[in-house]
Amino acid sequence: MAARILLVEDTPTQAEIAKAMLREFGHEIRHAETGAEALAAAVEWQPDAILVDLVLPDFSGMELMRRLKAARIEAACIVLTAHGSVNTAVEAMREGATDFILKPYTAARLRVTLDNALEKRQLRQALDAAQTQLGRARFHGFIGASPAMQAVYRTIESVAGSRATVFVTGESGTGKELVAEALHQASSRSGKPFIALNCGAIPRDLLESELFGHVKGAFTGATDNRLGAARAADGGTLFLDEIGEMPAEMQVKLLRFVQTGSVTPLGGTRPETVDVRLVCATHRDILAEVQAGRFREDLYYRLYVVPVVLPALRARGEDVLLIARHLLAIYAREEGKDFSGFDAEAEAAIRAYPWPGNVRQVQNALRNAVVLHAGPLVTRAMLPGLLLHEAAPARVLPQAPPSGLPSGPPLGIEPLAVSERRLILAALEHTGQDVPRAAALLEINPSTIYRKLTAWK
Template sequence: MEKKRVLIIDDEENMRYMLQLTLESEGYEVEAASNGMEGIKRVHSSHFDFVICDIKMPKVSGLDVLASVIESSPNIPVIMISAFGTIDTAIQAMKQGAYDYVMKPFKQDEILLTLKKAEERERLRLENQFLRQEVERKYRFENIIGKSSQMQEIFRKIEKITNYKSTVLVTGESGTGKELVAKAIHYAGNRKELPFVAVNCGAIPHELLESELFGHVKGAFTGAYTSKPGLILQAHRGTLFLDEIGELPLNLQVKLLRFLQESEIRKVGDTQTLTVDVRVIAATSKNLAKAVEQGAFREDLYYRLNVVPLYLPPLRERREDIALLVRHFLKKYTQELGKNITHIAPESMKVLLGYEWKGNIRELENILERAIVMTEGDTITTEYFPQELLQLPSQIIVNIPEPWISLKDVLKEITHITEKTLITRALKRTENNRTRAAQLLEISHRALMYKLKEYDLSSPEIP
């Protein structure tokens, strides 16, 4: 492991010497400076992991050094050495951002322990930074896959709106990526360091929803033993994602509207209001405009939410994204699961391209994950696709060559593929017993034999 570098700044030679020996014997790489000015120069010209600095030095004091280090390298922990009579200064140094201080005279262990603690804090800080980058990487734009013109339009829109506080209403069928888009808006914007709080309005019982969202004070209702901040407050200066907004009961719609208009909330049971700064992104797979017509959703709230509408079209209306998504998930899951799958059979791709995808991208993702888990070779075949995927007639639709227009020809092709698929399935199910297969298909044995020949299935390989 690489040695950690420590800079000691002290005007007392004995002290420098003692510290240097102690630290070097513990495996640190040490440099020493005999006055504040020299110390500052070294910090500027070289890299150190820690600085240990005496408070009381002539000319450039420990506090001056501290201020300079914090300005140029705010992440280096600075440990101050405080002598008798400088304890107040040591506390002031802490306030200014010193990591810690030790009192003279100190034992060797004391300074080592302080360094170890600082090292641990530094490790945690880096880990945290890494995790935050991970989250950002996960939700940054490029992770929303889509080359279709509809998705490109959505990307352009997201880019435009990230840094504004305007309310966004994301709509689209289940699994079209509403939550993903909401997170992308948050993590691409200037609120990314602050919380993204997601609430599923449909998943929390109505009677709890108000206090979940707005919080409550102690004793507000039976069981409210302590006061609670509420999710809106938790999202302060960040983003609140209100999923399934169509499920919000009418009484809370009023309260939400008030919050959106005034940027104020009142906890359940409280007489005070609190001002909050929250960006709201709402999502729904329902037709909210229709809910408004039916009186289930307040019109004023609808308009207040729908400042920036973002509609995610179903996957079947942007089939050009399917192949790209398949490749994306293939890469993601082979990596995650440690599989070595490099190909997807053309037949499988055809099936995926033609399917209806009622569950949209979530359905596609789940089906691929399962296929990747189950596949032993290096190629995804249709073997581990669920039955409904192999069931007609969607795959046929894409199989129809573009110039075809004759209804007769197309229907013949559809019948052809349908029959072939069903016969293969029946044979598989009966383990190649043709008599029973014919029974299942409800055709005569002779008809089956004829069709087997017609479709070139006479010696089918039934796995």
Template sequence: MTKSISLPRLLLVEDSQSTAMVYATYLEHLFDVTVVYTGTDAIDALHRHRFQLAVMDVQLPDISGLEVLKTLRERDQQLPVVIITAHSTVEVAVDAMRLGANDFLTKPFDKTRLQHTLQQVLKTVQLSSLVETYEKTFDRSHFYNMVGASLPMQAVYRIIESAASSKATVFITGESGTGKELCAEALHRESPRSKKPFIALNCAAIPLELMESEIFGHIKGAFSGASQNREGAAQRAHGGTLFLDEIGEMPLSLQSKLLRFIQLGTFQAVGSNQEVTVDVRFVCATNRDPLTEVRAGRFREDLFYRLNVIPVHMPPLRERGQDILRIANAFLRLFNEDEGKSFQSISRGVEERLMSYRWPGNVRELANVLRNMVVLNQGRQIETGHLPDFFQQQEKAPAPRAATIPEVVPAITAATAPVAVEAPVLPLWLEEKRIIERAINHYHGNIPKAAAMLDISASTIYRKKQFWAAQDAEQVPG
């Protein structure tokens, strides 16, 4: 009983009972062996049971082992198979590998050869499976319509996968053009609601007086011009996902109604006193700092905490390294097809310019630059001369500072410092700590904003904070 649970299951297909018994004895300490003597029994066993490995002789009394392999591969491409033959010919080997065999053995062979071959095949298959899992989880260059293999984007993908099955609200933050709507759409497509509607509403593009009607709908006569009943986004998203982009543009009066809708799952259309119940998953996004908006009184605190159950931050393009080139090449292929052009690649010079640019407009700006070059030029390769004028002018201009951080140390003047005093030399990590902490304080604890101003990634700040805590702990007397 214990053996069948702890050892991998192996199907041994051998027409000679005595030979099968010898092989089974060789393998009994490594595998849970099931023995069959015909090709028909082998196919039946493969249908009824799950095996981790199969070993089969070519010469069987009813059908060839290669025929069994062919039948198996029509429904199972993963099960590793080792073929045994008494006639070592090139034709048999080629046929076996073509049909999907992982390896083959030629009779006669000893116990060690059999054990080693099977263990190596199983180990190789397990390693390949592990690599595929690793690549899917940690090293993806695409996730639905999002392109990117950088560490910040891998973190976004993992949050989406973890949160997709839940109904919890998701709050996406990030600069304009970072792909917040693509993130919301990926969350919907990864979720059990993927077959239901994904309704996206950009609050910044809707006049304030029409925003409530766009979200909750209205009945005929509710206001001037309401000539018939109209469903809002909330009702159209029933069973699916409602994405409210730029939610910071929503007036406070409507924020209270949205909060009630999220809490109860019910709403009233404009002009109606009838409650409507729907089942929707809420995803919201903003390019502003939501906590700053709360402190300024422009965003309800209770709504923010109700929405911010699962926060997702879309990193700016300048923090995504080689993703810039991955996305540029993806746009090149797309715009080539749209415009009927024949560009095949981006020159090294252009790549260097793209990588050194700050991309204040993020992915949206990168898309505009690539479309401009494809539309206005011809050739097989994108060259530096194809770069748009505005891009080159902005690139030459000094990058604007996000803000000026006031110095916490008073300035020394001739009146206050008649004698020159040399500042003490501190360890580099302490100077770095002082600068980073000043930036964090300036942005009221917002580490992503402080990191953007300092031109480093937020993960770098978090890592350094752990190092500082360890340094402080060492200095505390025991």
């Protein structure tokens, strides 16, 4: 195999012999006569192998290998030495040499040693690449080593450098915003702003102003100019979460923005060009929304350029345990608790539960366990009841009191506070711990749910 070989040798006769042999093998060669020259050439040229003479005019070959290692040069280093002592060999290997050759050497000896070193390096690179592709347990903000997540990581890496709009779908709590953040961090825009806007959490009257800004006096209460998310993200990334909730009239304005790349603040007259990379997300089936006429088809085609589908936690195998351990360490530290892991039963319960609320639900469950309990290990009994019974147990209605005792409430009647709690928890479970959706089902304000949850702790 032809490779890039850097020869570090200060004696011309020895250098010419080595170069003649390397040329004969078909390698591309560079020659350095000093350690400093070698270091510069290695950084600039990134050779596959470096043949290092141990005695150099400026510093030793051992020192050169130390500096190459510090500079993260991953070439295979082969030491050329006239002293075949075990000590020299051991020291060379310790400094990162792959092999060493005794001088003077034959062409056959050089070829075998070099081929072995290059093959070993190639295998190491292939192994590293495979491990990187298959075994990453962390990627930006994500925790997860499952094949499903490796595919997500690869997609993010592939498209990060592009300007193409990314459309993230996945159930609530799967980490859609993390995708947007990872895309931003892995792109050349990482030094510029990352602005996230939840289209479902902003009243429709305010959405245009939040997205495109407004000028002073544009409407009652507009006492100052407002930049808006699109202009605030100029040069960076704009993440539009829950885009499926965007009202129809705003969809038209967003389409215009995507088509022209310019925004006109509310009340303004002049459009301003904005350079943003758009990332959109929704927990809804966006194509079904298009078919139902709730989401503009033309906007869909503009935004749905690179889809990223986040798998539900129940489809990610052992990832749930990796996530649970990671979160437990964080919460134990934050809450000043000694938890260092889970016992076997707790791990089994975590594995078995389908986690309809995905990572967000794991967060809630573990925060709850850490706050309410103490100990070195989280046990099964410390986990919220939901985990212990996959299907909600049938509610046991109060029995009629024995005769002769004062009569209790009629069957099915219970204190209002108990009913309220039961319904809120049921709604949260049904929506996968998504408070806004649960609130919508109960036709109450989300803040009511938050207030109640706090009171029940």
